[in-house]
Amino acid sequence: MSETRARIRREIEREPGIHFRALTRGLELATGQVQYHLGRIEDVRVERVNGRTHYYPPGYDAWERAALAMLRRETARDVVAALYDAGEARPGTVADRVGIARSTLEHHLDGLVAGDIVQKRRDGNRVTLSLVHPDETVALLGTVEPSLAERLTDRFERLVDSLLDPPERD
Amino acid sequence: MNWPGHVGGHWEALHVDFTVVLAVSALTTAALCLAAVTAYRRRGSRAYLLVTLALAALVAQPVLGGLAMVGAVSPAAHHTLEHGADAVIVVLVLGAVYDARRTNQGREVGR
Numbered sequence: 001m002s003e004t005r006a007r008i009r010r011e012i013e014r015e016p017g018i019h020f021r022a023l024t025r026g027l028e029l030a031t032g033q034v035q036y037h038l039g040r041i042e043d044v045r046v047e048r049v050n051g052r053t054h055y056y057p058p059g060y061d062a063w064e065r066a067a068l069a070m071l072r073r074e075t076a077r078d079v080v081a082a083l084y085d086a087g088e089a090r091p092g093t094v095a096d097r098v099g100i101a102r103s104t105l106e107h108h109l110d111g112l113v114a115g116d117i118v119q120k121r122r123d124g125n126r127v128t129l130s131l132v133h134p135d136e137t138v139a140l141l142g143t144v145e146p147s148l149a150e151r152l153t154d155r156f157e158r159l160v161d162s163l164l165d166p167p168e169r170d
Numbered sequence: 171m172n173w174p175g176h177v178g179g180h181w182e183a184l185h186v187d188f189t190v191v192l193a194v195s196a197l198t199t200a201a202l203c204l205a206a207v208t209a210y211r212r213r214g215s216r217a218y219l220l221v222t223l224a225l226a227a228l229v230a231q232p233v234l235g236g237l238a239m240v241g242a243v244s245p246a247a248h249h250t251l252e253h254g255a256d257a258v259i260v261v262l263v264l265g266a267v268y269d270a271r272r273t274n275q276g277r278e279v280g281r
Contacts, residue, residue, distance in 0.1 A: 107212070149208075153208045157209045160209065
């Protein structure tokens with residue numbers, strides 16, 4: 001294996017679920033170079049989550065791979081932590097505890113529910129949220145850490161949503 | 171009393187202080203604009219598009235300043251474009267604020 005290929009492999013091992021752009025940026029390699037080597041590393045798994053391509057070392061099942069991609073988002077992590085503490089909670093309570101607008105929460109819930117991390121239970125008009133696999137999800141939180149750029153984007157979304165959203169009424 | 175028209179150092183024809191201010195402003199605004207572009211790609215709403223375009227207009231200002239400094243844009247044209255960018259930013263932010271109501275109406279129906 002070439003030195004570049006080994007470096008790419010190590011970076012994926014260190015950051016499971018790293019996405020393509022972060023990989024090229026972190027290693028200071030050209031896009032084409034990374035593409036070339038990724039095509040030749042056989043045991044790396046590829047997952048497309050929300051239109052972004054994520055790379056994983058072997059050893060993570062499909063649920064873990066989707067969860068790792070989701071848990072790179074700072075706000076999604078806050079939502080998961082709030083739900084872990086509460087056990088189950090109504091969306092309005094979660095939004096209050098995390099300090100986000102309802103639209104920010106709904107945006108993150110779309111991904112978290114699709115990834116089978118959070119479940120929505122409907123009781124007539126009432127919706128209750130809880131974690132599908134609380135302990136496994138919290139264990140994965142420690143595996144990934146959002147980058148500065150990812151934190152900046154999440155906080156930008158929080159700010160814009162809270163400026164443009166009307167106050168919550170439920 | 172006479173105030174100096176210009177403060178700071180020069181390096182040959184280059185205004186060092188002004189260049190530093192422009193570079194810092196261009197880099198930080200570009201970082202903010204990049205966060206906005208990523209957020210817009212995730213959310214896809216018109217309000218996000220308008221805020222992103224407003225930040226893009228904000229990036230244009232230090233770029234224009236740089237072009238004026240090296241003489242690629244005349245001082246008069248720079249002045250007009252600078253205030254033009256201000257007007258564009260205000261209109262776009264106003265549009266995003268106005269759009270917020272419509273976005274929320276749509277969401278309420280679905281709830």
